[in-house]
Amino acid sequence: MSSPLDLVRADLRGFAGYKSARSDRLEGSVWLNANESAWANAGDDAGRARRYPDPQPAKLRATLAELYGCAPEQLLVGRGSDEAIDLLVRALCRPGDDAILTTPPTFGMYAVNARLHGTRVVEVPLIDDTAGWRCDFNAVGDAVEREGVRLVFLCSPGNPTGSSLPLREIEALATRLDGRALVVVDEAYGEYSESPSAGTLLQTRRNVAVLRTLSKAHALAGERIGTVIADAELIDVLRRCQAPYPLPASCVAAAERALEPVARAATAAAVRTSIEQRDRLVPLLGRLPGVRQVYPTRANFVLVRFDDAQRAFDRLLDAGIVVRDMRAAPGLGNALRISLGTPEQNEAVLDALAAQVTT
Numbered sequence: 117m118s119s120p121l122d123l124v125r126a127d128l129r130g131f132a133g134y135k136s137a138r139s140d141r142l143e144g145s146v147w148l149n150a151n152e153s154a155w156a157n158a159g160d161d162a163g164r165a166r167r168y169p170d171p172q173p174a175k176l177r178a179t180l181a182e183l184y185g186c187a188p189e190q191l192l193v194g195r196g197s198d199e200a201i202d203l204l205v206r207a208l209c210r211p212g213d214d215a216i217l218t219t220p221p222t223f224g225m226y227a228v229n230a231r232l233h234g235t236r237v238v239e240v241p242l243i244d245d246t247a248g249w250r251c252d253f254n255a256v257g258d259a260v261e262r263e264g265v266r267l268v269f270l271c272s273p274g275n276p277t278g279s280s281l282p283l284r285e286i287e288a289l290a291t292r293l294d295g296r297a298l299v300v301v302d303e304a305y306g307e308y309s310e311s312p313s314a315g316t317l318l319q320t321r322r323n324v325a326v327l328r329t330l331s332k333a334h335a336l337a338g339e340r341i342g343t344v345i346a347d348a349e350l351i352d353v354l355r356r357c358q359a360p361y362p363l364p365a366s367c368v369a370a371a372e373r374a375l376e377p378v379a380r381a382a383t384a385a386a387v388r389t390s391i392e393q394r395d396r397l398v399p400l401l402g403r404l405p406g407v408r409q410v411y412p413t414r415a416n417f418v419l420v421r422f423d424d425a426q427r428a429f430d431r432l433l434d435a436g437i438v439v440r441d442m443r444a445a446p447g448l449g450n451a452l453r454i455s456l457g458t459p460e461q462n463e464a465v466l467d468a469l470a471a472q473v474t475t
């Protein structure tokens with residue numbers, strides 16, 4: 117098995133990054149090394165903002181490692197998993213040369229980051245099956261070998277498809293691409309899927325990375341806390357490419373509170389409610405006239421094809437309900453993505469769509 121360091125841009129392998137005042141391991145009681153003010157801001161009630169924050173707070177890192185079942189050294193915390201995507205693209209792909217691979221329809225940020233970085237995007241579309249969306253893993257492997265792909269972005273459960281990818285196939289792909297590419301599995305919706313995380317593959321495959329976030333099931337999108345889990349040596353490289361102080365102290369404090377046992381129990385209960393709602397809603401949506409197809413989903417949203425998506429979108433909007441219009445995405449010309457809401461909100465969605473045919 118190759119070291120994932122072989123996949124890092126050669127010009128960055130020895131790169132130390134910015135050496136911030138907080139990166140020196142010094143002991144002292146009077147800290148006069150970072151040009152911070154000697155007095156707290158009068159508006160800073162908690163008094164925690166005067167100092168630059170810890171770049172990777174040990175307590176949050178340990179809590180997240182326990183949550184996701186990995187070692188703290190295998191994990192980097194950042195400003196949402198969006199930052200992790202950006203770091204991976206920048207650390208592994210030479211601008212103008214290497215490529216990333218995506219499987220559309222999928223999350224848009226992979227291609228956005230590649231474009232900003234001057235990196236090509238190779239696409240291997242998912243296969244639209246009546247039973248859900250499937251990834252053509254053989255075609256992905258072939259395209260990686262043919263096109264100089266460094267990073268494969270898989271999303272499971274997929275956004276906007278809702279389909280999960282089989283772990284065995286992800287593992288086989290990582291084995292095939294050993295020494296050639298990093299297989300990134302974005303599990304932003306993993307909490308809703310009830311299948312094992314691709315993080316379990318790290319025990320045997322060093323070229324796998326997993327993205328997790330507090331933005332979805334943990335209901336903390338506003339605090340911007342996401343995580344990349346990967347081989348410890350690769351995590352070390354990503355850390356050196358990251359901004360000096362990526363995590364605001366107030367966001368770290370909010371994340372720590374959100375991961376205390378009581379909050380975690382409430383999160384688990386909310387996830388269970390969402391799953392119950394999902395399993396109730398999907399068949400009901402499928403029975404509505406004007407609905408052409410409802411894809412099976414393992415996430416907290418559902419992708420629906422309509423006879424007339426504009427009409428469905430407008431009816432929902434008339435009821436004050438805003439859903440995601442997917443019609444600009446290739447192959448989704450008649451589709452909307454509807455997030456699960458509270459039971460009352462989901463009922464309102466059904467009512468608005470049912471009214472569509474009677475008027």
Ligand SMILES: *Cc1c(COP(=O)(O)O)cnc(C)c1O
Nearest residue numbers: 196197198223275304329331342
């Ligand atoms: C929402 C979402 C993210 C973004 O997560 P942040 O942690 O908020 O940046 C990442 N990937 C997918 C597939 C998402 O849907």
